[in-house]
Amino acid sequence: MLPYFCLLPRLWTCVVVAVLLTKPVTADVVAPGNTTVNNAYLKTWWHSTGEINYQTPVQPGNVRQSHVYSAWIKSTSDPSATYYNSFVYETIPRNGQGQINVPGDPSSVSTEYDSVTIEADIWITMGWTQFLYASDVWVKVSRRGNNPSTASNVIIRPTNLGLTVTDDGAGNVYILVPYRSSGLRFSVEFQDNLYTYHDSCDGTSCDFVQDWHPSGPYYVSGFTSSTPVMGIEPHDALLIFASPFPPSSLVPISTSSSAYVVPQGLVTGLGSISQSTVYFGPGVYYMTGTTHAVLSSSVNWVYLAPGAYVKGAVQFTTPSANIKATGFGVLSGEQYVYQANTQDGYTNNGSNEYSLRMWSGYSTSGVQQTFMLNGVTTNAPPFNSIDFTGDLDTISISQADYKQVGAYFGQTDGTTLYKGSNVRDTFYHSNDDTIKTYGSNIAASNIIIWKGKTAPIIQFGWASRTLNNITVDGVDVIHMKYNSNGSHPSIVGANQVYNYAETQTNTANLANTVSNVYFGNIRAEGIGGNLMRIVPLANYNNVVLENIALDQFSVRTNGIYESELPVFTDTNDNPVRVSGFVIRNFTVGGTAISQAAGNYGPSSLGGLNIAPSLLSSGAVTIVP
Numbered sequence: 308m309l310p311y312f313c314l315l316p317r318l319w320t321c322v323v324v325a326v327l328l329t330k331p332v333t334a335d336v337v338a339p340g341n342t343t344v345n346n347a348y349l350k351t352w353w354h355s356t357g358e359i360n361y362q363t364p365v366q367p368g369n370v371r372q373s374h375v376y377s378a379w380i381k382s383t384s385d386p387s388a389t390y391y392n393s394f395v396y397e398t399i400p401r402n403g404q405g406q407i408n409v410p411g412d413p414s415s416v417s418t419e420y421d422s423v424t425i426e427a428d429i430w431i432t433m434g435w436t437q438f439l440y441a442s443d444v445w446v447k448v449s450r451r452g453n454n455p456s457t458a459s460n461v462i463i464r465p466t467n468l469g470l471t472v473t474d475d476g477a478g479n480v481y482i483l484v485p486y487r488s489s490g491l492r493f494s495v496e497f498q499d500n501l502y503t504y505h506d507s508c509d510g511t512s513c514d515f516v517q518d519w520h521p522s523g524p525y526y527v528s529g530f531t532s533s534t535p536v537m538g539i540e541p542h543d544a545l546l547i548f549a550s551p552f553p554p555s556s557l558v559p560i561s562t563s564s565s566a567y568v569v570p571q572g573l574v575t576g577l578g579s580i581s582q583s584t585v586y587f588g589p590g591v592y593y594m595t596g597t598t599h600a601v602l603s604s605s606v607n608w609v610y611l612a613p614g615a616y617v618k619g620a621v622q623f624t625t626p627s628a629n630i631k632a633t634g635f636g637v638l639s640g641e642q643y644v645y646q647a648n649t650q651d652g653y654t655n656n657g658s659n660e661y662s663l664r665m666w667s668g669y670s671t672s673g674v675q676q677t678f679m680l681n682g683v684t685t686n687a688p689p690f691n692s693i694d695f696t697g698d699l700d701t702i703s704i705s706q707a708d709y710k711q712v713g714a715y716f717g718q719t720d721g722t723t724l725y726k727g728s729n730v731r732d733t734f735y736h737s738n739d740d741t742i743k744t745y746g747s748n749i750a751a752s753n754i755i756i757w758k759g760k761t762a763p764i765i766q767f768g769w770a771s772r773t774l775n776n777i778t779v780d781g782v783d784v785i786h787m788k789y790n791s792n793g794s795h796p797s798i799v800g801a802n803q804v805y806n807y808a809e810t811q812t813n814t815a816n817l818a819n820t821v822s823n824v825y826f827g828n829i830r831a832e833g834i835g836g837n838l839m840r841i842v843p844l845a846n847y848n849n850v851v852l853e854n855i856a857l858d859q860f861s862v863r864t865n866g867i868y869e870s871e872l873p874v875f876t877d878t879n880d881n882p883v884r885v886s887g888f889v890i891r892n893f894t895v896g897g898t899a900i901s902q903a904a905g906n907y908g909p910s911s912l913g914g915l916n917i918a919p920s921l922l923s924s925g926a927v928t929i930v931p
């Protein structure tokens with residue numbers, strides 16, 4: 308919870324009081340002021356234009372800085388043994404712009420649903436800090452505003468990381484972050500700073516309500532058994548992104564003649580440069596809410612240095628076989644409105660074709676291209692974050708140590724994965740389809756998910772597809788806050804044909820088969836959605852869902868936890884063929900679900916509503 312004075316409409320009161328109450332840091336040797344480090348053990352960075360402001364847009368040249376957290380990092384190997392500052396970024400619902408349609412016009416207020424219901428009005432925030440390390444480090448965290456914490460007040464998610472947390476008795480908390488060659492991405496959660504999301508009804512189709520802000524939307528004066536808890540999240544999130552130092556192949560040389568070093572401030576002219584690399588050094592860049600960078604076709608590499616903060620979006624046009632976005636900087640969509648439509652003045656006018664993607668490109672027909680995304684953080688996407696157009700059979704994604712934060716708006720999908728894509732070591736805050744396995748030969752592993760309320764986590768539907776050889780192995784879902792049955796609140800999902808009613812059960816195409824699919828080693832912490840909603844628009848063969856642990860469902864009367872696997876047909880009433888569909892070692896709250904145990908059905912613990920014909924024929928089996 309924020310101190311009560313932060314509830315006053317005048318933000319300055321809160322900031323002034325918070326600054327006055329900030330405890331001096333005394334318990335450790337700490338580098339003075341905002342001192343950062345850049346040596347063989349550790350690299351941290353700082354923004355001199357940090358703006359502490361959790362309610363309104365920040366100035367173009369400023370970077371929103373956490374109004375709650377400060378962080379310092381100390382290497383356990385560095386003999387200098389000092390804590391160095393690490394800038395704590397912050398992102399907020401709607402970027403403080405309000406629910407507007409026209410960029411920069413606060414009067415263009417919209418009532419069209421953007422999926423943010425109560426979050427802006429109760430001042431939900433998400434902070435993060437990131438650094439590069441070569442050996443184990445301690446991360447020291449303090450909270451502003453006379454707000455000390457002990458270690459026992461802190462839970463790290465995913466909880467199975469088992470990280471050591473200590474405190475110094477003076478209010479500061481310390482987390483030991485072991486070195487991993489794949490980096491580490493996790494959430495630091497103060498148990499005295501949680502927000503409990505309640506639904507407005509105990510039926511299947513409602514939205515969140517709040518009891519904080521009587522003049523705000525979706526207000527209720529109190530919660531009852533008819534306003535069930537749908538999720539519990541930090542009010543002010545804090546994420547830690549620790550990355551190894553990158554190999555030189557991922558860092559361009561800024562002085563090379565092939566690099567265009569972008570001047571800080573307003574970004575212009577990237578569509579008419581002749582270099583192949585666009586280099587954003589440390590500093591702040593902005594494109595405004597009414598343009599984005601359509602790169603000239605010479606550009607096949609965009610580099611965001613650690614400490615680069617770029618407000619804008621990037622579109623590649625190159626026919627190069629290898630397209631890269633690397634570095635530990637941030638690409639932030641915070642200046643855009645929801646669904647910014649590039650053909651309509653970047654106004655909020657939702658279009659699957661023209662709404663702005665943070666990262667996009669055109670895939671040249673007949674040329675196999677790979678988009679490598681390594682290290683970068685994407686903040687506040689106004690729409691799907693990563694999509695290509697053009698020949699989608701000749702583009703694949705290769706993604707590692709990617710972070711997405713601030714995805715409060717509705718249609719903020721994860722990366723669209725085309726044929727041959729691989730994704731690993733990724734953190735997604737996402738409010739829509741997240742792990743989008745839309746092509747064959749996809750491998751995804753070690754993914755942390757913080758899921759908003761729309762659509763399933765793993766999605767491979769919306770059309771009948773032939774898919775073969777897909778592995779999603781290792782997903783830790785640290786939060787889900789589904790509010791309604793209608794959005795397919797599931798770990799694994801294949802939605803009905805886009806823009807069709809789900810009741811249209813004759814929409815399958817039997818020419819397509821989904822085969823050799825493995826979704827396994829998936830853990831979901833806290834209250835969440837169901838195991839699966841699969842609308843079978845194709846035949847299914849050898850599909851394995853294995854080692855999946857769901858912690859908890861919301862109240863039973865709220866029927867959004869029910870898994871569905873019906874039998875669809877083609878227009879001639881021929882049913883899809885299903886074989887070798889196995890659910891193995893699926894647990895709910897630690898209890899194994901199986902046919903043998905008799906606890907799998909829709910009104911049992913497992914909540915699996917699977918067409919009886921599929922179970923009786925052995926096409927689907929549920930085994931411990």
Ligand SMILES: *[C@@H]1O[C@H](CO)[C@@H](O)[C@H](O)[C@H]1NC(C)=O
Nearest residue numbers: 341342343352353354355356
């Ligand atoms: C510390 O902050 C000041 C003012 O905000 C800035 O001029 C200076 O560059 C910062 N130092 C570091 C190491 O970032």
Ligand SMILES: *[C@@H]1O[C@H](CO)[C@@H](O)[C@H](O)[C@H]1NC(C)=O
Nearest residue numbers: 648650651656657658660661
């Ligand atoms: C929305 O944008 C599309 C282009 O994507 C345009 O054709 C349409 O007229 C716009 N709608 C409105 C209501 O302005």
Ligand SMILES: *[C@@H]1O[C@H](CO)[C@@H](O)[C@H](O)[C@H]1NC(C)=O
Nearest residue numbers: 727728729747748749750776
């Ligand atoms: C299956 O997909 C993985 C991951 O993309 C790939 O490495 C492997 O070669 C594919 N197997 C076949 C038989 O194509």
Ligand SMILES: *[C@@H]1O[C@H](CO)[C@@H](O)[C@H](O)[C@H]1NC(C)=O
Nearest residue numbers: 828829830853854855856892
């Ligand atoms: C069952 O799945 C859990 C994760 O959900 C895993 O920890 C456990 O090892 C699995 N059991 C077996 C026998 O594989």
Ligand SMILES: *[C@@H]1O[C@H](CO)[C@@H](O)[C@H](O)[C@H]1NC(C)=O
Nearest residue numbers: 511792793795809840866871
């Ligand atoms: C929830 O939605 C599914 C469609 O995904 C539907 O089959 C089911 O009947 C709905 N459940 C309730 C309780 O409305």
